[in-house]
Amino acid sequence: MEAAPLDVSIRRGTGGREARYDAFRVPRRENQTVLDVVTEIQREQDETLSYRFACRVGMCGSCAMTVNGRPRWTCRTRVAEVAGRQGRLRLEPLRNLPVIKDLAVDMAPFFEKWRAAKGFFEPGEAPPDDFLAVAPASPSRQAADEGIECINCGVCYAACEVVGWNPDYLGPAALNRAWTLANDVRDQGQEARLAAVSGAAGCQSCHTHMACTELCPKALQPTYAIAGLKRLALRRALGRKG
Amino acid sequence: MSGALFLAQRATAVLLAWAVAAHLALIIHAERAGLTAGAILARTQHNGAFLAFYGLFVVAAAIHAPIGLRNVLAEWTGWRGRSLDAAMAGFALALLWLGLRAAYAMFAA
Numbered sequence: 001m002e003a004a005p006l007d008v009s010i011r012r013g014t015g016g017r018e019a020r021y022d023a024f025r026v027p028r029r030e031n032q033t034v035l036d037v038v039t040e041i042q043r044e045q046d047e048t049l050s051y052r053f054a055c056r057v058g059m060c061g062s063c064a065m066t067v068n069g070r071p072r073w074t075c076r077t078r079v080a081e082v083a084g085r086q087g088r089l090r091l092e093p094l095r096n097l098p099v100i101k102d103l104a105v106d107m108a109p110f111f112e113k114w115r116a117a118k119g120f121f122e123p124g125e126a127p128p129d130d131f132l133a134v135a136p137a138s139p140s141r142q143a144a145d146e147g148i149e150c151i152n153c154g155v156c157y158a159a160c161e162v163v164g165w166n167p168d169y170l171g172p173a174a175l176n177r178a179w180t181l182a183n184d185v186r187d188q189g190q191e192a193r194l195a196a197v198s199g200a201a202g203c204q205s206c207h208t209h210m211a212c213t214e215l216c217p218k219a220l221q222p223t224y225a226i227a228g229l230k231r232l233a234l235r236r237a238l239g240r241k242g
Numbered sequence: 243m244s245g246a247l248f249l250a251q252r253a254t255a256v257l258l259a260w261a262v263a264a265h266l267a268l269i270i271h272a273e274r275a276g277l278t279a280g281a282i283l284a285r286t287q288h289n290g291a292f293l294a295f296y297g298l299f300v301v302a303a304a305i306h307a308p309i310g311l312r313n314v315l316a317e318w319t320g321w322r323g324r325s326l327d328a329a330m331a332g333f334a335l336a337l338l339w340l341g342l343r344a345a346y347a348m349f350a351a
Contacts, residue, residue, distance in 0.1 A: 165317035204248035205313075230248075237249045 003028040004087055006079065008037060010049065011092040015099035021090075022046070028087065034074035035063050037089060038103065051103035058217070061153030065103050066092040071158040073217045094158035096167075110154050110173070117170045118196045119177035124188025132186050144183040147176045147225050149218050156212035156222055168201035172212035172222035175203050179225035182232060194229075194236055203229040247309050254306035261299040286348040293349040300341030308334040 005025045013019040024041050035053055042049040053063035058076040065074050068082050068090050083089050097105035114120075134141050156172035157163055163171050170178075178197045181187050197203050203226045212222040272282055286292045308330040315321045 162317070198245040200244050202245075204245060233245050234249060234252075237245050 006037060006083060006087045006089055008041065008089045008091065012102050014101055032079045034067055034077045034079060034089065037079060038074060038091065050101040061151040064094055064153045064155050066094060071155040071215055073153060076217060094154055096158050096163045097154065107154060110157050113170045113174040114177060116196060117174035117178045118189060118193040119174050121181060122187050122189025134185060140183040140185060143228065144180040147180040147220055150176060150220055153217065156216050159211040159215045161209055161211060162205055162207055166201065166205060169205050170197065170201055175229055176220060176222040176225040179228050194232055197229050198233040203233060250305055251309040254302040257302040258306055261302060265299065283351050287351055289349065293345060296345035297342060300338060300345060304334050304337040304341060307337060
């Protein structure tokens, strides 16, 4: 027997009061992903539907949306995993970011916070003459390794309750990036970075709810990265190095 | 929350964990021993250790509670900025004044 079609409800508009939910029915297909569903609706039923995607294989991080209440990569989320027996999908844009239109959000605030957290490598005024040796087994390299696979999809940022409460909070992704750099022995901007992530909107605001760690599609653990930054900041406040 | 406030709140939390436990133990002990108000006052009067303990307790609570309340209010009501800081400084002073006055009254009664 052929499965009943999917009932898909999609939040439309630019957010705020004029936002509405449009209903669509989409046939179920084998190995169908949520991104397949959105694409089918846009191609077959409503060409004005706006959304964002690029690679379709979980590499680019651009297709994240809120699927049945949880932020997810739609390209790596199979309908069978989330639609339940009723075959319902409720699709909304990522939380905590301004909506451009329909399912596409403006990622600018997310990336601005990467900069605010000094989430970039700082080579210093005078780079060393020779290569610095970084032993793969060293604790700092291993700590960095645990966080470097982030592809900036914004799922953790959308999942974070603290960002929802305090729009200035730097968020899990930016702090996770800062933590990987804090463990980079070549980096010359550690003092400035630690000061940047210890401000009123920094790592100390984290409530350790672990929504970021629970939902990261790359299985990274930003909560632990933030805990690492808290330890570093505490040592700095107490006047201890390292 | 800034680093300094975070440190102050965590440091006072360490003190309060012990102080609250000792405070509860004292209450339970006084209750079980059937001490009257007069008997309690007789023990606290001119007792330097009592005053030092409750003085420290009050100072720690007056630092700890306003920092936490400030965070709760900022996150749940959106109240931020100098007016919130001023209100919390007032709350801290009120806790300090009321608490120290009570501890001193038990000491000097």
